């Protein structure tokens with residue numbers, strides 16, 4: 417089947433990310449079947465989709481898009497048996513992923529591409545128990561998948577190149593922005609970058625060098641404002657003035673060796689965990705998760721529109 421002909425998508429695991437994928441595919445006009453073993457999964461999923469729908473409606477729904485195109489299946493096998501594409505979003509646990517991907521592989525029609533939302537495992541280590549591993553890929557999304565365009569697509573050692581190409585094309589058709597990687601890299605691209613920031617943030621909180629509030633403000637009031645348009649490389653190209661990146665590297669290159677960064681992640685002690693949790697509660701200032709999600713969605717849409725406008729005019 418050609419990626420553009422897909423009409424039926426199955427989402428396995430329907431938490432934060434699986435639910436976000438469901439909302440995305442519904443908004444793009446697909447028929448979606450979801451399965452999640454938790455007893456409260458359907459209610460949680462429908463709440464998540466309902467909460468996302470206003471933002472999706474504002475962005476523009478595809479013809480025929482409706483929350484009524486969602487079916488919640490009783491079993492994994494029922495969810496995937498008629499699927500033309502499967503997205504797995506179960507917990508980040510290698511044993512669960514291995515077992516689940518093997519079950520999905522056994523129950524999904526031959527030739528249908530199966531993609532995992534994993535944020536860190538390589539497909540090589542997850543596809544070990546699959547009978548037809550050639551059609552399994554990683555399709556790593558960003559939260560919330562119904563708003564953030566990027567998906568990082570990469571296969572494992574036993575994935576065939578056609579499956580990677582097919583998945584990349586399908587995600588593009590489904591309205592995502594795709595980076596296809598030709599080799600497995602721990603953390604893919606974006607998480608490798610994000611984890612470097614996250615590791616340093618935890619070190620600073622653990623050592624009392626900065627608070628949660630200061631760390632967040634250092635990004636939202638600082639570099640974060642430049643990144644939506646330029647990314648870290650072009651941002652630093654401008655840091656070199658008229659000399660661009662060449663001057664920037666000649667000028668600041670030697671300071672790369674300064675002890676700004678710490679190579680090892682800190683120990684996640686109870687104390688550090690509590691400090692992070694309390695810091696985030698303080699920063700949330702009484703706003704519930706649902707309120708923060710709605711605020712984030714409005715802000716992401718506003719930023720996306722502003723960037724579109726700048727690109728259109730330049």
Ligand SMILES: NC(=O)C1=CN([C@@H]2O[C@H](COP(=O)(O)OP(=O)(O)OC[C@H]3O[C@@H](n4cnc5c(N)ncnc54)[C@H](O)[C@@H]3O)[C@@H](O)[C@H]2O)C=CC1
Nearest residue numbers: 429430431432433434454505506507508533534535557559
């Ligand atoms: N939360 C995030 O920001 C992101 C997460 N991811 C990845 O997405 C995947 C899911 O993560 P979240 O949605 O955050 O987790 P979550 O905890 O919100 O959702 C996981 C869901 O999987 C269900 N589940 C438990 N056992 C299962 C099984 N055996 N089969 C199918 N479903 C099962 C749970 O009931 C739950 O609804 C993970 O691989 C994670 O690394 C990827 C990008 C971002």
Ligand SMILES: C[N+](C)(C)CC(=O)CC(=O)[O-]
Nearest residue numbers: 534535557558559607610
């Ligand atoms: C927290 N996380 C590592 C699971 C985040 C991601 O994988 C991507 C994102 O949404 O930032």
